[in-house]
Amino acid sequence: MFDIIRKSLATGIVTTDYPQTPAEVASQARGWPEIDFVKWRDARPAVAACPTGALACVDGGGTRTVKLDLAKCTFCGLCAEADTAIRMTNACELAARRKEDLLTTARYALGPAGAQGKLVATQRSPLATQPSNLDSIGTELKARIAKVLGRSLHIREVDAGSCNGCEIEIVGLNSPVYDIERFGIHFVASPRHADMLLVTGPVSRNMELALRKTYDATPDPRLVVAVGACGCSGGIFGQNYASLGGVDKVIPVDVYIPGCPPNPHALLHGILMAIGRLPEK
Amino acid sequence: MNILPELQPALADLTERFEGRIEAVHAPRPNEVYFHAQMELVPGFCAQLYKKWNGRLVSLFADDARAFAGQPSHPSEEHPPLAPRTTPPAPIPGAFHIYYVFALDAAHGFFILRVPVSPAQPEFISLTNALPAVNWQEREIQDMFGLKLEGHPNPRRCALHDDWPEVCPLRKDFDLHTVLPPFTGERHKFREVEGEGVFQVPVGPVHAGIIEPGHFLFSVAGEPVLYLQIRLFYTHKGTEKLFENMPVTHGVRLAESISGDSSFAHATAFCHAVERAANVEAPPRARALRTVCLELERVYNHIADIGAIATDVAFVVANANAMRLKERVLRLNEQLTGHRLLRGMAALGGVRFDWGAGQIEAIRQCVAWLRPEFESLVRLIRESSSTRDRLETTGILKPQTARDLGVVGVAGRASGIDHDLRRDFPHAAYDRVSFTVPVYQEGDVLRRLQVRIDEVQGALSIIEQMAVNLPAGPTRVNVPTPPANRVALGYVEGWRGEIFHWIRTAADGRLARCKIKDPSLQNWPALSEAILGNIIPDFPVVNKSFNLSYSGTDR
Numbered sequence: 032m033f034d035i036i037r038k039s040l041a042t043g044i045v046t047t048d049y050p051q052t053p054a055e056v057a058s059q060a061r062g063w064p065e066i067d068f069v070k071w072r073d074a075r076p077a078v079a080a081c082p083t084g085a086l087a088c089v090d091g092g093g094t095r096t097v098k099l100d101l102a103k104c105t106f107c108g109l110c111a112e113a114d115t116a117i118r119m120t121n122a123c124e125l126a127a128r129r130k131e132d133l134l135t136t137a138r139y140a141l142g143p144a145g146a147q148g149k150l151v152a153t154q155r156s157p158l159a160t161q162p163s164n165l166d167s168i169g170t171e172l173k174a175r176i177a178k179v180l181g182r183s184l185h186i187r188e189v190d191a192g193s194c195n196g197c198e199i200e201i202v203g204l205n206s207p208v209y210d211i212e213r214f215g216i217h218f219v220a221s222p223r224h225a226d227m228l229l230v231t232g233p234v235s236r237n238m239e240l241a242l243r244k245t246y247d248a249t250p251d252p253r254l255v256v257a258v259g260a261c262g263c264s265g266g267i268f269g270q271n272y273a274s275l276g277g278v279d280k281v282i283p284v285d286v287y288i289p290g291c292p293p294n295p296h297a298l299l300h301g302i303l304m305a306i307g308r309l310p311e312k
Numbered sequence: 313m314n315i316l317p318e319l320q321p322a323l324a325d326l327t328e329r330f331e332g333r334i335e336a337v338h339a340p341r342p343n344e345v346y347f348h349a350q351m352e353l354v355p356g357f358c359a360q361l362y363k364k365w366n367g368r369l370v371s372l373f374a375d376d377a378r379a380f381a382g383q384p385s386h387p388s389e390e391h392p393p394l395a396p397r398t399t400p401p402a403p404i405p406g407a408f409h410i411y412y413v414f415a416l417d418a419a420h421g422f423f424i425l426r427v428p429v430s431p432a433q434p435e436f437i438s439l440t441n442a443l444p445a446v447n448w449q450e451r452e453i454q455d456m457f458g459l460k461l462e463g464h465p466n467p468r469r470c471a472l473h474d475d476w477p478e479v480c481p482l483r484k485d486f487d488l489h490t491v492l493p494p495f496t497g498e499r500h501k502f503r504e505v506e507g508e509g510v511f512q513v514p515v516g517p518v519h520a521g522i523i524e525p526g527h528f529l530f531s532v533a534g535e536p537v538l539y540l541q542i543r544l545f546y547t548h549k550g551t552e553k554l555f556e557n558m559p560v561t562h563g564v565r566l567a568e569s570i571s572g573d574s575s576f577a578h579a580t581a582f583c584h585a586v587e588r589a590a591n592v593e594a595p596p597r598a599r600a601l602r603t604v605c606l607e608l609e610r611v612y613n614h615i616a617d618i619g620a621i622a623t624d625v626a627f628v629v630a631n632a633n634a635m636r637l638k639e640r641v642l643r644l645n646e647q648l649t650g651h652r653l654l655r656g657m658a659a660l661g662g663v664r665f666d667w668g669a670g671q672i673e674a675i676r677q678c679v680a681w682l683r684p685e686f687e688s689l690v691r692l693i694r695e696s697s698s699t700r701d702r703l704e705t706t707g708i709l710k711p712q713t714a715r716d717l718g719v720v721g722v723a724g725r726a727s728g729i730d731h732d733l734r735r736d737f738p739h740a741a742y743d744r745v746s747f748t749v750p751v752y753q754e755g756d757v758l759r760r761l762q763v764r765i766d767e768v769q770g771a772l773s774i775i776e777q778m779a780v781n782l783p784a785g786p787t788r789v790n791v792p793t794p795p796a797n798r799v800a801l802g803y804v805e806g807w808r809g810e811i812f813h814w815i816r817t818a819a820d821g822r823l824a825r826c827k828i829k830d831p832s833l834q835n836w837p838a839l840s841e842a843i844l845g846n847i848i849p850d851f852p853v854v855n856k857s858f859n860l861s862y863s864g865t866d867r
Contacts, residue, residue: 035629038692045636057643061650082562107565107656119650188522192547194863195524196572196653202522202616203642206635220520235866237473237546238525240495241517267566272481272490273550292572294652 046210050303054296060121061106066099067116068137068153073146077110077117083260083267086110094151095141101125101133101156102263102277105291126288126301130279132157133263133289183215184306187225187249191242191278192235192268197259197292201229209295216302222248227305230282231258231292233265234275246282254305257284258298260291267291316342318419322365326423330357341588343421343737344801351410351427354437358412361423362443367414368718368731369439370422370834371812372449373827374457376484378406378431408459410436411827413801413812417736422801429459438464445718448833456482456552471545471866473499481553488550488557500543505531510538513848517546521852524862528851535847540840544865551867555826556818560586560793561660563823567813568655570828571864573613576605577806578813578828578864579658584739585802585813585826586660589794596783598662599741604675604778605654605663606740607771610807612641614764614771615686617859621761622693624853625702633689637682644678647671662788675779679772686772690765703758707854709842710755719838721809721831723858726763727755733805740804745777755842760857767807793821808832808861830864 047055056062074088074097081087085103089096111117127133135156142148188201204211205218219225222245234242246255257278260266270276278284288301315323323345327334336348349357361367407428414423429436438461440447451470454461458480461467469476475497480486505512510533517525527543551570555563567582568575580602587594594602619634642652648671649657649664657663667675693699709719711728719729732749734742750766752759794817802813809831818824835858843854 034695035692038633038688039629042633042636055643057646057650059648059650060646060652061656080561082558082565105565105655106651108650109565187518189518190524190547192549192863193524194547194569194572195861196569196575196655198522198524199572199616199653203635203639205522206639207632208636208639218522222518232547233549235547235549236492236495237499237548238517241525241546245518261569267562267569268549268551268554271488271550271554272479272486272492273548291569291655292653 045207046213047208049209049296049299054123054294056121056123056294056296058121060123061108061119062122063101063120063125064099064104064106064108064110065118065120066135066137067118068150071114071116071137071147071150073114075145077114080109080113082107082109084269090141090145093141095139095147097137097139099135100264101289102130102287103260103266104289105260105267107291123290123294123297124300125290125297126286126304127157128286128304130263130287133287183217184227184302185217185219185225186227186229186302187219187222187245189228189230189242189245191230191232191238191262191281192274193232193259193261197231197262200292200295200298201231201258203295204298209299211299211302214303222246223250225249225253227254227256227302229256229258229302230278231262233261233268234278234281236273236275239275239281242278242281254285255282256286256288256301256305258288258301259293260289263287263289313337313339314342315339315345316419316421319343319345319416319421319423322361322416322419322423325364326357326360329360340799344588345421345423346799347423347425349425349427351429351437354412354425354427355439355442357425358414358439359442361414361416365416366418367416367423369412369443369446370415370718370720370810371411371413371814371827371829372446372453373411373814373829374429374453374459374482375409375411375816375825375827376457376482377409377816377824379484407431408434408457410453410459411814413814415737417731420737424801434458435460435462437462438467440464443718444716444837445834447837456480458483469500471548473545474501475499481550486553488553499527502529502541502543503539505539507533509533526862530848530851532848535849536845537843537848537851540843542836542840544836544862547863547866549863549867552826552828555823558822560821560823563826564658564660568658570867571830571832571861572653573861574609574806574808574811574830574864576609576654576658577804577811578830580606580740581802581804581806581811581813582826583658583660583802584804585800585815586794587791588802589798589800589815589817590791592661592789592791594662595786595789596741597666597785598787600744600778600782601663601667601787602740603742603745604775605649605657606804606806607774608641608645608648609654610771611682611768611775612638612645613807614768615641617856618689618693618761618764618768620856620859621703621757621853622699624856625699627693627696627699630689630693630696630699633692637685637689640678640682644674647674659788661791662786664788666787672779672782675775679776679779683772686768693761700758702850702853703761704756706757706850707842707846707857708754708756709838711753713841714755714838717838717841718834720834721806722760722763722767723835723838724809725749725751726759728753731810733803733810737803741778745774747774757853757857797824806831808859809835828864828867830861830867832860832862832865835860836865
């Protein structure tokens with residue numbers, strides 16, 4: 032007993048101050064891929080290198096439309112290896128309320144031999160300009176939910192077919208380093224006690240019914256956060272005979288947290304965004 | 313034919329004993345020998361390997377090779393048969409193939425028996441009555457390929473849940489993107505357990521903790537568990553089918569998502585298979601870096617499990633400390649590979665990132681910090697008598713049961729199964745480091761905890777041995793696209809146990825088949841045995857002491 036107390040005193044406080052302080056990620060960490068659209072000459076090698084289809088291009092009518100979908104991106108960095116116009120940043124706080132906000136589109140005039148000509152237009156994800164974005168809460172309903180749940184939140188985690196990678200990082204939220212309970216947020220054992228469902232996985236066919244039942248068992252008002260590339264879009268598994276291709280194929284989603292898996296900072300950022308508790312910057 | 317000398321006696325014995333019935337023998341690699349025969353040879357051949365040569369049936373799977381109709385059943389030009397045959401193999405019409413992979417640990421080699429199953433008579437012989445270890449694998453073949461099992465004691469569905477329509481997802485004529493009707497009806501008809509005072513406790517698939525989904529049905533009389541039925545495959549995502557539908561390079565990334573806690577081990581096993589198919593070997597520095605990453609994966613998972621086992625007997629201080637240690641390792645992973653779970657590091661022909669002096673110094677510092685911290689954590693647990701009381705004699709898996717079920721990895725070594733691919737089949741750079749394989753006979757939760765403690769200490773030593781002595785040179789070589797119809801077995805001792813990836817190549821740099829064998833698939837049935845007679849409140853700690861992957865099992 033005394034040994035335990037002595038050890039705890041000797042260890043001291045190890046909890047991060049995030050989000051008051053910036054996310055503690057290594058400079059080598061791979062986050063959001065930044066594309067220099069003006070410099071970009073040919074999207075095709077990077078598109079071919081992308082294992083999930085997060086980077087895709089369509090040619091037609093003399094133009095090429097390129098899309099970067101963070102909902103599908105696993106931040107593997109293979110596109111940046113294939114093309115110097117792409118640079119991997121270590122930005123990880125990428126949660127968004129709308130899936131469209133995770134999408135960046137660029138349109139080029141098509142040059143000779145399939146190269147890209149002039150950049151015609153880009154529609155950048157709002158995350159590009161304010162990576163840690165704090166968009167105002169959309170509807171009144173959302174405001175009400177934040178008011179009801181904002182000061183204390185109970186979360187039920189649902190694995191709807193994930194590889195367990197997201198679970199490793201979600202478990203990390205309960206560690207003394209991230210200590211999610213300092214926000215009054217608590218993981219609970221039953222959806223009946225929960226205000227929020229934190230759902231991972233592409234939703235396997237075998238988990239669809241269980242996810243629906245869990246959602247139905249969660250009392251209103253409730254929030255749903257889709258976690259990880261799989262939860263946001265199906266990720267590398269996509270849509271196939273056994274995988275439905277994302278949480279929003281089955282139940283409505285309030286916040287999307289990209290990443291494969293998102294690190295604990297990114298998870299905290301997304302959860303705090305969902306309840307409108309991010310500090311003003 | 314170039315074969316390991318240690319394998320020659322077994323090879324000579326088999327060819328002599330089954331003379332005339334073995335149609336072809338070829339060894340694409342010195343430690344990987346294929347035997348082609350007809351189905352009727354399976355029981356005798358397997359029994360001989362099992363009983364006389366101590367072979368372990370480590371993987372059993374099917375392959376839809378019907379498209380190769382008209383070809384001889386073996387690539388004879390490349391690998392001429394060893395023994396003269398009485399009758400030359402007739403070019404058989406395209407067939408399904410069933411593969412039986414035996415590991416001969418003492419001889420450091422694999423013997424693989426391949427038998428055809430005619431599409432006209434889609435049946436195969438069950439070995440489960442003699443070898444309970446293959447129960448689930450046989451049923452998975454039946455589900456995924458529509459090949460009927462003959463003589464299986466419980467031939468019900470395993471991989472596909474009961475409401476699935478009659479589909480065979482791994483047949484070539486089944487499209488990956490087939491849209492099936494949504495789930496309705498019954499998942500599985502469980503066995504009824506009746507008696508005075510007997511009742512049933514269903515748990516899952518959505519569990520109380522932050523863990524993966526599966527269903528457990530306990531039959532209890534009072535507190536003790538009489539019978540545990542486990543229903544898995546809730547996270548089946550079509551992974552093996554998906555491998556056949558993407559370029560091999562993308563397959564490396566998919567392999568990282570087979571089981572998140574074994575991202576690097578699975579991806580490396582996959583790379584190993586492809587490299588062997590292409591007859592290239594990763595350069596020495598790459599193999600050393602792989603070794604360090606595999607051990608880092610072992611360290612962070614074992615520390616997390618040690619903490620979780622403590623939590624499950626209400627010793628949360630130990631878990632808080634374990635999580636703190638684990639976080640330190642995850643941050644080191646991020647510094648070394650750009651990813652906390654080591655994703656993105658694996659690559660065909662080596663590894664993607666080389667490490668500079670700063671990163672190697674970071675490894676050294678982390679190990680130096682971790683060693684006393686870990687010792688302190690172990691002391692905390694060891695000196696808590698109430699914790700020891702909950703762990704000792706809980707969830708016993710007897711060595712004989714472990715052998716019958718073919719239990720591998722941590723759980724096996726805690727029950728007297730002295731196998732470790734790092735020692736018996738040295739891959740990566742395990743031939744360049746010294747380590748011991750901890751083995752205990754008692755098979756309880758305490759010993760599974762102890763194996764982990766020993767292996768963390770061993771892993772830290774391996775990391776240190778590697779880091780001070782990293783070979784110079786490139787970290788990656790080019791892997792040429794292997795020609796179609798090559799077969800290769802890749803293997804890695806992951807932190808949980810042995811991982812096998814078997815591939816058959818297709819044209820244009822794709823795969824015709826990728827069979828993934830996670831140690832969890834082998835070990836799950838052992839949990840049903842270990843929990844018998846224990847009380848339900850001890851189930852979490854028994855389960856955690858195995859810590860099997862659902863996603864790795866379900867794929």
